[in-house]
Amino acid sequence: MNMDKVLSLNGLTKRFGTVVANDAVDLDLHKGEVLALLGENGAGKTTLMNMLFGHYMPDAGTVDVADADGTMRPLPLGHPQAALAAGIGMVHQHFTLAENLSALDNIVLGAEPLWHPRRNRAGARKKIKGIMARSGLVAPLDTRVGRLSVGERQRVEILKALYRDARILVLDEPTAVLTPQEADMLFENIGAMTADGLSVIFISHKLREVLAFSQRIAVLRHGVKVGEIATKDADERVIARMMVGADTPTTPRTKMTPGAPVLHLSGVSVHGHSKRDSLNNIDLDVHQYEILGIAGVSGNGQTVLAGLISGLQRADTGQITVDGAEITRPNPRMMIRAGVGRIPEDRHHDGIIGAMSVAENMVIERLNDPEIQSRGLLNREAIQQNAERLVQEYDVRGPGADAPARLLSGGNIQKLILARVFEQGPRLILANQPTRGLDMGAAAEVGRRLLVARARGAGVVLISEDLDEILGLADRIMVIHDGQLHAANTRDREEIGLMMAGEHSDEHSAKHSGVSA
Amino acid sequence: MIRIEPRNAPSRLMTTGIPVLSAVVALALAAIPLAFAGAPIGPAYVQMFRGVFGSMFAFSEMLTRATPLIFTGLAAALAFRARLWNIGAEGQLYLGAMAAVAIGTGVLDVPGIVLLPMIIILGAAAGAAGMAVPALLKTRFGADEVVTTLLLNFIILIFLQMMLEGPLKDPMGLGWPQSAPILDQGMLPTLMTRMRVHSGLILALVVAAIAQFMLVRSVWGFRLRAVGENAAAARHAGISVNRSLFSVAIISGGLAGLAGVSEVAGLKGYLTADLSPGFGYTGIVVAMLAGLSPAGVVLAALFIASVFVGADSMSRAMGVSSYLADLVVAMSLLCVLIGGFFARYRITRTARAAQ
Numbered sequence: 097m098n099m100d101k102v103l104s105l106n107g108l109t110k111r112f113g114t115v116v117a118n119d120a121v122d123l124d125l126h127k128g129e130v131l132a133l134l135g136e137n138g139a140g141k142t143t144l145m146n147m148l149f150g151h152y153m154p155d156a157g158t159v160d161v162a163d164a165d166g167t168m169r170p171l172p173l174g175h176p177q178a179a180l181a182a183g184i185g186m187v188h189q190h191f192t193l194a195e196n197l198s199a200l201d202n203i204v205l206g207a208e209p210l211w212h213p214r215r216n217r218a219g220a221r222k223k224i225k226g227i228m229a230r231s232g233l234v235a236p237l238d239t240r241v242g243r244l245s246v247g248e249r250q251r252v253e254i255l256k257a258l259y260r261d262a263r264i265l266v267l268d269e270p271t272a273v274l275t276p277q278e279a280d281m282l283f284e285n286i287g288a289m290t291a292d293g294l295s296v297i298f299i300s301h302k303l304r305e306v307l308a309f310s311q312r313i314a315v316l317r318h319g320v321k322v323g324e325i326a327t328k329d330a331d332e333r334v335i336a337r338m339m340v341g342a343d344t345p346t347t348p349r350t351k352m353t354p355g356a357p358v359l360h361l362s363g364v365s366v367h368g369h370s371k372r373d374s375l376n377n378i379d380l381d382v383h384q385y386e387i388l389g390i391a392g393v394s395g396n397g398q399t400v401l402a403g404l405i406s407g408l409q410r411a412d413t414g415q416i417t418v419d420g421a422e423i424t425r426p427n428p429r430m431m432i433r434a435g436v437g438r439i440p441e442d443r444h445h446d447g448i449i450g451a452m453s454v455a456e457n458m459v460i461e462r463l464n465d466p467e468i469q470s471r472g473l474l475n476r477e478a479i480q481q482n483a484e485r486l487v488q489e490y491d492v493r494g495p496g497a498d499a500p501a502r503l504l505s506g507g508n509i510q511k512l513i514l515a516r517v518f519e520q521g522p523r524l525i526l527a528n529q530p531t532r533g534l535d536m537g538a539a540a541e542v543g544r545r546l547l548v549a550r551a552r553g554a555g556v557v558l559i560s561e562d563l564d565e566i567l568g569l570a571d572r573i574m575v576i577h578d579g580q581l582h583a584a585n586t587r588d589r590e591e592i593g594l595m596m597a598g599e600h601s602d603e604h605s606a607k608h609s610g611v612s613a
Numbered sequence: 614m615i616r617i618e619p620r621n622a623p624s625r626l627m628t629t630g631i632p633v634l635s636a637v638v639a640l641a642l643a644a645i646p647l648a649f650a651g652a653p654i655g656p657a658y659v660q661m662f663r664g665v666f667g668s669m670f671a672f673s674e675m676l677t678r679a680t681p682l683i684f685t686g687l688a689a690a691l692a693f694r695a696r697l698w699n700i701g702a703e704g705q706l707y708l709g710a711m712a713a714v715a716i717g718t719g720v721l722d723v724p725g726i727v728l729l730p731m732i733i734i735l736g737a738a739a740g741a742a743g744m745a746v747p748a749l750l751k752t753r754f755g756a757d758e759v760v761t762t763l764l765l766n767f768i769i770l771i772f773l774q775m776m777l778e779g780p781l782k783d784p785m786g787l788g789w790p791q792s793a794p795i796l797d798q799g800m801l802p803t804l805m806t807r808m809r810v811h812s813g814l815i816l817a818l819v820v821a822a823i824a825q826f827m828l829v830r831s832v833w834g835f836r837l838r839a840v841g842e843n844a845a846a847a848r849h850a851g852i853s854v855n856r857s858l859f860s861v862a863i864i865s866g867g868l869a870g871l872a873g874v875s876e877v878a879g880l881k882g883y884l885t886a887d888l889s890p891g892f893g894y895t896g897i898v899v900a901m902l903a904g905l906s907p908a909g910v911v912l913a914a915l916f917i918a919s920v921f922v923g924a925d926s927m928s929r930a931m932g933v934s935s936y937l938a939d940l941v942v943a944m945s946l947l948c949v950l951i952g953g954f955f956a957r958y959r960i961t962r963t964a965r966a967a968q
Contacts, residue, residue, distance in 0.1 A: 406849065429851035438849070446849040451842040460839060460850040469832045476830070 100127040100166055102295050103148075103184075103264055108157035110143055117143040119319045120157070125264065125297060127162075128290045130283075132306040132327070133299045134339055135316035139535075141299045144316070145266050149186045150176040161264070185262025187253045187270060195242035199235050200224065203256045220259075227258045231285040245372055245395020250274075254282075258289075267298040269533075271305055274393065276563060276593035283309040303332045304564065315339055339536070349547060349569070355384030357417075358524045358555035359405070364414030366400050366579075375400050376579040378414070382524065382555040387546060389570025390559045390581070392596055397579040398559050399441070402528040405557060406438045407431035419523050432461050437522030437549075439513055441529045441559075443506070447513045450502030454492065455483030457501045458516050490515040491541075507538030514545050525549055528559045543569055563589055563596075631952040632902055632909070636916055638952075639945035643924075646940055650933040657931050664926025665919045671926065673808040677880065679918035680810075681706070681889070683817035684872035685896025686903060686910035687824050692865035694828065694905050695841040697858050701747065701762030702869035703893025704769035705740035709870025710877040711773060712739035714781060714884045717795035725798030732799055732878055733816070733871070740870015741863045743769065748862030752855040766893070774886050783883065792884040801879035813875030817911075820868065824907035837861055869893060898946045904953075917942055 103125040110118040118140045125131055135141045146152045148159060153174040160168040161182045172178045179186075193202045204220045221237065228234050235244065235251045244252065250270065257265055265286075271279040283305065286296055300306050306313060307327060314324045315338040323338045359382040368374040372395040382388045392398055403409030404416065407428040416423045418434040431438070440446035448457045459479050462468050467478055483497035492511045494504040501512065510530065517525065527546060531539035546556055546569060559576075560566050566573060573584040575595040584592050644654050665675045685702045692699040699705075712735045721728060747765065750756035776782075777790040785793070801812045828834035839847040840857040848854050872892055877884050899917055903909030924938030 407851075408849065427851070427853075428849055429853070432851045440849055445843075446846050449839050449843040449846050452838060456835065460835075460847075460852070463832050463835060463852070472832050473830055474832060474835060 100162070101125070101168065102127045102162040102166075104160045104168070105144070105148065106158045106160070108144060108147055108159070109155045110140075110147060110152055111155050116319050118147070118154075121316070121319075121321050123314055123321065125295050127166075127293055127295055129312065130286065130290055130296045130298065130310045132310035132313045133297055133316065134303075134306060134313060134335060139316040139339075140319040141316055142268060143319075145186065145268065145297070145299065147173070148179065148266065149184060150174055150179040164263075180260060183261065183263035184266065185257030185260055185264070186266040186268070187250070187257050188268055191249050191253055193241045193249055193252060196240060198238050198240055199244065199248075199252045199255075200237040202241055202252055203237075203259050205256075207260055224255060224259060227255060231255075231258065231289065232281045233258075233285070243370065243372075245393075248395065263294060265294060265296045267296065269300055270298055271300065271302065274561075276589060277597050278393070279305060302562075302564065303335060306335070307332065336536075350551075352385040352550065352571070354386040354571070355553065356420075357381050357383050358419050359557065360415075360417040361404070362415050364404065364411045364416060366404070366409065367412050368400060372397065373400050374579045375404075375411075378579075378581045380574070380581060382557055384523075384553045384555055385550055386572065387550050387556040387558055387570045389566035389573045390557065390576055391563055391566050391573060391584070391592055392559075392561070392576035394561055396576050398528065398576055400579070401576065401581075402438075402441060402526060402559055405431070405436065405524075405526045406440070407436070432520075435521075435523035437517035437520060437525045437554075439510075439517055439525070439527040439530045441532075443509050443513055444502075448501040448509055451500055453483075453498050454487065454494065454501050454504065454512060455479050455497040457512055458483050458486055458519075461516060461520070486512075486515040486519060507534045510534060510538060510542060514542065518545060518549060521552075522549070522554055525554050525556045526559075527556060529561065530558070531560070531562065531565060539565075563592060627956045628904060631956045632904060632913070632949055635948035635952040636902070636945050639941055639948045640920075642944050642948075643937065643941045646937055647933065650931075650937070652931040652933045657927055657933075660927040660930045661923035664923040664930075667926075669805075670808060671922070673805060673810040675915070675918050675922045676810045676814055677808075678922050679914045680814045680817050680879070681872040681876050681892045682895060682899050682914035682917055683814075683821055683911055684868050684875060685892050686899030686914050687817075687821055687896075687907055688865045688868035688872070688893075689897045689900035690903060690905045690907055690910050691824060691828070691837070691861055691868070693841075693900055695837045695858055695861045696844070697748070697751075697841075697861055697865070698759045699744060699747075699762050699862065699865045699869075700759055700897070701744060701765050701893070702865075702872070702896050703889060703891065704762070704766035705743040705866045705869035706873040706876070706889050706893050707769050707773050708739040708743040709736035709873030710884050710888055711776060711781065711873075712736045712870070713799075713874045713877050714792040714795060717799040717878060718793040718883075719796060722796070728796065728799045729801070729878075732795070733874055736874030736878075737867035737870045740873065741867040743870070744862045744866025745859075748859050752858055770886065773884075777884065777886060781884065790886060794883045795878050799878060800882065801875065809880060811875075811879035813879035816871070816875065820871070821907050821911050828907060833857075833860065869896070872896075895942065898942055901946060902949050917945075920945070 101124055105121060105123040107120045107122060108118055109120050121144055133141050143152060147154045150173065159171040159173060161171045161184065162168050171182055194205065197205065200221060203224055224237065233251045233255055235248045235255065241249060241252060254270065271282065274282060290296060307330060310327050312324065313327055313330055313335060315322050315335060317339060359380070361378055361380040364375060364378045366375040375397050390398065400409055404411060407426040407430055410426060416426065418436060421434065423430065423434065449460070456479065459468050459482060468475055480497065486492065487497055490511045492508050492515065494508050501509065504512065525546065530542045534542065546558065550556055558566065558570055567587060567589065573587065573592065575582050575584050575592060577596060577598045582595060584595055586592065647654055647657050663671070665671055685706065688702045689699060713732045716735055717728065717732045743765065747758045747761035750761055751758045774790065777792060781792045783791055783793040803809065803811045804814065828837065836852050836857045839852055840854050844854050876888055881888060895917060899910055899913045902913035902916070920941045921938045924941060925935050928935040928937055
């Protein structure tokens with residue numbers, strides 16, 4: 097590894113009002129190095145990277161970047177254009193893609209003059225193909241981004257940065273949506289590119305990949321860099337303790353005997369416009385006292401499956417039974433009445449109404465409940481009391497029950513949704529990517545609540561792209577690929593990873609059975 | 614570098630203060646066209662003020678003008694709250710007016726206590742039917758209601774002209790395209806002797822109060838707000854988006870129909886094709902100025918009516934064009950839109966200071 101410095105952050109400080117988001121953070125990056133930036137949500141990782149990229153103006157501190165010859169030069173702060181010109185590429189956690197443009201257009205957007213957008217399109221395509229070949233990041237270039245899966249969109253984001261000849265690449269949770277194999281491949285190829293001189297900072301919650309693929313780990317806590325450690329000297333316990341300041345409690349999962357089936361899907365098919373919104377002859381059973389984990393890379397039919405269980409989507413063929421009663425014409429209201437609690441994948445888009453208050457969002461599924469309304473008029477006192485109780489019980493932190501829900505952080509929005517779902521004592525819970533984007537504390541809380549619901553006798557369908565989460569929570573695992581569902585008779589992450597990539601064989605998948613943990 | 618950032622929570626002072634400020638700024642900007650028209654600015658404003666508050670009659674004229682604007686403002690405000698863009702209040706107003714003259718001009722010779730409620734209910738029903746069609750096209754086929762409601766206005770206006778030349782034509786009207794007068798017992802009573810302000814105003818205020826109450830306190834209003842703010846989350850939470858849209862469409866159309874009833878059975882007495890000088894469209898301005906709040910609609914309608922009546926009187930006294938009123942109304946809408954932008958975003962310089 098070449099040890100020339102390419103980037104140094106010197107004493108960067110950023111305050112938001114009275115909150116100190118970053119307090120005199122120093123950080124160095126060397127040529128060809130992969131540096132992992134770790135920390136809980138709110139630890140200041142994204143703020144730090146946003147200062148580097150010119151989105152935020154630091155209150156104090158400087159940044160030096162090596163130019164093409166390797167000389168360190170001060171970076172003008174507060175100017176994203178300057179950061180781009182200095183060869184810094186950033187892939188944000190929240191995508192910054194134009195949904196109605198093709199992947200190719202998105203990649204070249206901003207990198208070429210606006211007044212001649214079609215200029216040298218073939219050259220751009222060739223260059224991107226080259227990057228795809230080297231990095232293994234494959235995305236359909238001519239498809240509208242709006243039709244791409246979350247995983248593919250992320251790949252387009254990374255390609256976009258690489259297309260701009262970035263010498264320093266900042267990745268904010270890059271593997272959240274990739275299969276283990278894809279993630280491994282991404283890091284392998286990042287390895288190849290770092291050998292060429294690319295330097296990478298990646299932000300991640302996944303200790304495993306941080307340990308496997310970085311050379312150095314920097315940990316932020318409450319805006320302060322609390323430690324830096326060479327990866328070869330670190331293990332999971334050490335860095336977890338650095339991140340949270342104490343050993344993380346692992347959720348104890350007691351073994352339980354599954355009870356009566358609460359959800360039964362047999363021969364369900366949905367013929368969508370494309371493969372990603374189709375399901376092909378699915379069979380699935382979820383019992384009381386059981387968490388069924390559904391692993392898979394995004395865009396393989398999870399959205400449709402979740403839509404079916406949520407009542408948003410109708411099956412073209414097949415039968416859906418909830419708690420013994422067949423659901424013939426599903427809609428969300430009917431599913432709620434049948435005792436299905438739903439935690440949606442996109443909590444901002446489907447989970448809450450941002451402009452309405454926390455209190456109102458907490459009763460939105462109970463509008464027919466006589467406790468909430470009588471003769472069509474809202475019982476405001478009951479709504480307020482309900483909200484105050486749930487805010488306490490579920491530790492929803494924010495400006496209060498009367499404040500608009502959009503002012504809550506992601507983790508607290510999820511707690512609001514958990515409160516709404518679990519308060520109704522659901523028979524079946526659909527949790528679709530319930531911990532995506534949450535910090536370790538909030539994610540652990542989601543897991544704990546799911547286990548509590550299971551202990552109470554609920555059946556849980558846990559759809560997640562995070563295999564560690566599924567291995568940690570699920571009693572039984574199925575893998576979704578290409579609209580088909582296969583039972584995984586194993587808890588081996590390599591084998592499940594292969595199934596997620598579609599390489600299952602019949603020895604590994606028997607449709608109607610699964611191994612209990 | 615100048616940067617535009619969303620504010621976290623617009624303060625209460627801003628949400629109420631900005632419309633008021635916008636109205637004041639719009640009035641102040643009216644000095645520019647006034648100066649161009651060659652009128653003395655100071656006396657012109659005085660005359661405008663007198664035209665509204667100078668006498669009891671002037672004030673009652675303003676209230677008369679505000680009455681239909683409250684109805685059409687409510688029609689727009691409620692629909693817009695659900696993100697249902699009803700641009701067709703003008704047409705629905707005429708449908709309401711047609712229904713009023715269809716049964717009010719002698720077909721049924723019944724006492725007022727029976728006839729007046731019938732006129733009101735049928736007028737509202739006709740307006741509601743006029744909005745039900747675009748709502749159905751939207752919920753069933755996804756047809757854009759902006760296009761359908763807007764175009765229906767012209768269809769209804771031409772249908773009105775046909776009716777005024779045909780079945781609804783007053784046989785005693787000396788050939789003018791106008792309907793027969795509504796029977797005396799079918800007219801909305803006036804509120805003051807020798808003034809034109811009529812009990813349609815009371816009806817409008819009652820309806821506004823009910824709308825405000827329902828929006829904030831009822832399950833229906835909850836669903837409506839939820840659908841308007843985030844239809845996907847509302848659907849996910851088990852709210853029938855189409856049913857909410859359809860119900861608000863019916864009510865919005867009905868309110869616009871009431872504007873027509875109020876004008877024809879409260880003021881004019883008979884129907885012509887120029888009953889409304891664009892009350893349906895002005896209602897949109899009223900609703901925007903009111904921040905889509907029913908209570909605010911009443912205040913906004915009074916303001917817009919004041920501008921119209923005041924500018925009318927001023928233009929007569931000063932000899933300048935009465936189109937000035939339209940100009941002030943248009944400017945107040947622009948000011949509200951710009952003001953609303955400043956309420957939601959702040960502009961900061963990032964060159965020196967931290968954002």
